[in-house]
Amino acid sequence: MAQFDNSALQEQLRYIRTLPIHQLQELLASEIPDERLPLTYLNTLTEDDRTVSHRLILLTWTVTAKEQIPRELQLRASLATYRGFDSIIDAGTGSGKTLSIVLSLLLDDPRDYFVSITISPLKRLQISQESDFNNKYRIPTVAINEDTPHDEAYWNVSTLSRIQRPCRFDYF
Numbered sequence: 001m002a003q004f005d006n007s008a009l010q011e012q013l014r015y016i017r018t019l020p021i022h023q024l025q026e027l028l029a030s031e032i033p034d035e036r037l038p039l040t041y042l043n044t045l046t047e048d049d050r051t052v053s054h055r056l057i058l059l060t061w062t063v064t065a066k067e068q069i070p071r072e073l074q075l076r077a078s079l080a081t082y083r084g085f086d087s088i089i090d091a092g093t094g095s096g097k098t099l100s101i102v103l104s105l106l107l108d109d110p111r112d113y114f115v116s117i118t119i120s121p122l123k124r125l126q127i128s129q130e131s132d133f134n135n136k137y138r139i140p141t142v143a144i145n146e147d148t149p150h151d152e153a154y155w156n157v158s159t160l161s162r163i164q165r166p167c168r169f170d171y172f
Contacts, residue, residue: 013059
Protein backbone atom coordinates (compact mmCIF):
# COMPACT_ATOMS: atom_id res chain seq x y z
CA MET A 1 0.00 0.00 0.00
CA ALA A 2 1.32 3.42 -0.93
CA GLN A 3 1.96 5.77 1.95
CA PHE A 4 1.62 9.47 1.27
CA ASP A 5 0.51 12.70 2.86
CA ASN A 6 -2.54 13.62 0.89
CA SER A 7 -3.87 16.50 3.00
CA ALA A 8 -2.96 19.20 0.42
CA LEU A 9 -4.47 17.13 -2.37
CA GLN A 10 -7.62 16.46 -0.33
CA GLU A 11 -7.98 20.20 0.24
CA GLN A 12 -7.73 20.86 -3.52
CA LEU A 13 -10.33 18.17 -4.22
CA ARG A 14 -12.65 19.58 -1.53
CA TYR A 15 -12.33 23.00 -3.16
CA ILE A 16 -13.35 21.61 -6.57
CA ARG A 17 -16.27 19.68 -5.03
CA THR A 18 -17.71 22.88 -3.53
CA LEU A 19 -17.04 25.51 -6.20
CA PRO A 20 -20.09 27.41 -7.44
CA ILE A 21 -20.98 26.70 -11.08
CA HIS A 22 -19.55 29.89 -12.59
CA GLN A 23 -16.22 29.51 -10.78
CA LEU A 24 -16.11 25.84 -11.73
CA GLN A 25 -16.52 26.76 -15.40
CA GLU A 26 -13.85 29.47 -15.11
CA LEU A 27 -11.41 27.03 -13.51
CA LEU A 28 -12.10 24.42 -16.19
CA ALA A 29 -11.53 26.99 -18.96
CA SER A 30 -8.29 28.22 -17.42
CA GLU A 31 -6.87 24.79 -16.57
CA ILE A 32 -7.74 22.45 -19.43
CA PRO A 33 -7.33 23.06 -23.16
CA ASP A 34 -10.59 22.65 -25.10
CA GLU A 35 -9.06 20.05 -27.41
CA ARG A 36 -8.60 17.72 -24.41
CA LEU A 37 -12.29 17.88 -23.44
CA PRO A 38 -15.14 15.73 -24.82
CA LEU A 39 -16.98 18.92 -25.83
CA THR A 40 -19.42 17.27 -28.25
CA TYR A 41 -20.68 15.07 -25.43
CA LEU A 42 -20.61 17.80 -22.77
CA ASN A 43 -22.73 20.08 -24.97
CA THR A 44 -25.53 17.47 -25.05
CA LEU A 45 -25.90 17.39 -21.26
CA THR A 46 -28.33 19.21 -19.02
CA GLU A 47 -26.81 22.00 -16.98
CA ASP A 48 -26.77 19.81 -13.85
CA ASP A 49 -25.06 16.88 -15.60
CA ARG A 50 -22.60 19.24 -17.29
CA THR A 51 -21.71 20.72 -13.88
CA VAL A 52 -21.13 17.26 -12.40
CA SER A 53 -19.05 16.31 -15.47
CA HIS A 54 -16.96 19.48 -15.12
CA ARG A 55 -16.30 18.56 -11.48
CA LEU A 56 -15.34 15.02 -12.49
CA ILE A 57 -12.99 16.33 -15.16
CA LEU A 58 -11.29 18.77 -12.79
CA LEU A 59 -11.04 16.19 -10.00
CA THR A 60 -9.36 13.72 -12.35
CA TRP A 61 -7.08 16.41 -13.80
CA THR A 62 -6.01 17.41 -10.29
CA VAL A 63 -5.50 13.96 -8.79
CA THR A 64 -3.46 12.78 -11.82
CA ALA A 65 -1.24 15.89 -11.80
CA LYS A 66 -2.76 17.26 -15.02
CA GLU A 67 -2.28 14.07 -17.02
CA GLN A 68 -5.70 12.47 -17.40
CA ILE A 69 -9.19 13.59 -18.38
CA PRO A 70 -12.20 11.25 -18.37
CA ARG A 71 -13.62 10.29 -21.74
CA GLU A 72 -17.29 10.20 -22.69
CA LEU A 73 -17.76 6.53 -21.71
CA GLN A 74 -16.34 7.16 -18.25
CA LEU A 75 -18.44 10.29 -17.74
CA ARG A 76 -21.60 8.47 -18.86
CA ALA A 77 -21.03 5.65 -16.36
CA SER A 78 -20.20 8.07 -13.54
CA LEU A 79 -23.24 10.24 -14.22
CA ALA A 80 -25.44 7.13 -14.13
CA THR A 81 -24.01 6.19 -10.74
CA TYR A 82 -24.34 9.77 -9.51
CA ARG A 83 -28.01 9.80 -10.53
CA GLY A 84 -28.63 6.48 -8.74
CA PHE A 85 -28.82 4.27 -11.82
CA ASP A 86 -27.01 1.02 -12.51
CA SER A 87 -24.63 0.89 -15.44
CA ILE A 88 -22.71 -1.82 -17.22
CA ILE A 89 -19.53 -1.15 -19.11
CA ASP A 90 -18.60 -3.84 -21.61
CA ALA A 91 -15.16 -2.85 -22.81
CA GLY A 92 -11.78 -4.42 -23.38
CA THR A 93 -8.70 -4.39 -21.20
CA GLY A 94 -7.15 -0.95 -20.94
CA SER A 95 -10.24 0.90 -22.11
CA GLY A 96 -10.73 2.86 -18.88
CA LYS A 97 -13.23 0.95 -16.77
CA THR A 98 -11.23 1.56 -13.59
CA LEU A 99 -11.47 5.34 -14.01
CA SER A 100 -15.26 4.99 -14.11
CA ILE A 101 -15.09 3.57 -10.58
CA VAL A 102 -12.56 6.17 -9.46
CA LEU A 103 -14.71 9.09 -10.64
CA SER A 104 -17.51 8.22 -8.25
CA LEU A 105 -15.02 7.96 -5.41
CA LEU A 106 -13.44 11.31 -6.25
CA LEU A 107 -16.79 13.08 -6.38
CA ASP A 108 -17.66 12.08 -2.81
CA ASP A 109 -15.87 13.72 0.09
CA PRO A 110 -14.14 10.89 2.00
CA ARG A 111 -15.06 12.63 5.25
CA ASP A 112 -18.66 11.73 4.44
CA TYR A 113 -18.10 8.27 2.94
CA PHE A 114 -15.14 6.60 4.57
CA VAL A 115 -15.67 3.07 3.23
CA SER A 116 -16.46 2.04 -0.31
CA ILE A 117 -16.70 -1.55 -1.47
CA THR A 118 -15.92 -2.60 -5.02
CA ILE A 119 -16.15 -6.24 -6.03
CA SER A 120 -13.68 -7.51 -8.62
CA PRO A 121 -13.73 -11.20 -9.51
CA LEU A 122 -10.13 -11.55 -10.71
CA LYS A 123 -7.09 -11.38 -8.42
CA ARG A 124 -4.89 -9.85 -11.13
CA LEU A 125 -7.49 -7.14 -11.64
CA GLN A 126 -7.66 -6.60 -7.87
CA ILE A 127 -3.88 -6.12 -7.72
CA SER A 128 -3.90 -3.78 -10.71
CA GLN A 129 -6.80 -1.71 -9.37
CA GLU A 130 -5.32 -1.52 -5.89
CA SER A 131 -2.10 -0.20 -7.40
CA ASP A 132 -3.89 2.33 -9.63
CA PHE A 133 -6.15 3.54 -6.82
CA ASN A 134 -3.22 4.02 -4.43
CA ASN A 135 -0.57 5.35 -6.79
CA LYS A 136 -2.27 6.98 -9.76
CA TYR A 137 -5.48 8.28 -8.16
CA ARG A 138 -4.20 8.67 -4.59
CA ILE A 139 -7.17 6.82 -3.07
CA PRO A 140 -5.98 4.64 -0.16
CA THR A 141 -7.14 1.14 -1.02
CA VAL A 142 -6.85 -2.40 0.31
CA ALA A 143 -7.58 -5.51 -1.76
CA ILE A 144 -9.15 -8.32 0.26
CA ASN A 145 -9.47 -11.87 -1.02
CA GLU A 146 -8.65 -15.43 0.07
CA ASP A 147 -4.92 -14.57 0.07
CA THR A 148 -5.37 -11.78 2.62
CA PRO A 149 -3.83 -12.72 5.99
CA HIS A 150 -6.31 -14.12 8.48
CA ASP A 151 -4.24 -13.30 11.55
CA GLU A 152 -5.32 -10.73 14.12
CA ALA A 153 -2.24 -8.56 13.62
CA TYR A 154 -3.28 -7.70 10.07
CA TRP A 155 -6.83 -6.86 11.06
CA ASN A 156 -5.81 -4.95 14.17
CA VAL A 157 -7.13 -1.39 14.01
CA SER A 158 -3.64 0.02 14.51
CA THR A 159 -2.41 -1.95 11.49
CA LEU A 160 -5.19 -0.70 9.22
CA SER A 161 -4.89 2.82 10.59
CA ARG A 162 -1.71 3.25 8.54
CA ILE A 163 -4.20 4.68 6.10
CA GLN A 164 -5.04 7.95 7.77
CA ARG A 165 -8.14 10.09 7.32
CA PRO A 166 -9.25 11.65 5.13
CA CYS A 167 -9.37 8.57 2.94
CA ARG A 168 -11.56 5.71 1.82
CA PHE A 169 -11.06 1.95 1.74
CA ASP A 170 -12.03 0.02 -1.34
CA TYR A 171 -12.37 -3.72 -1.02
CA PHE A 172 -12.03 -5.95 -4.07
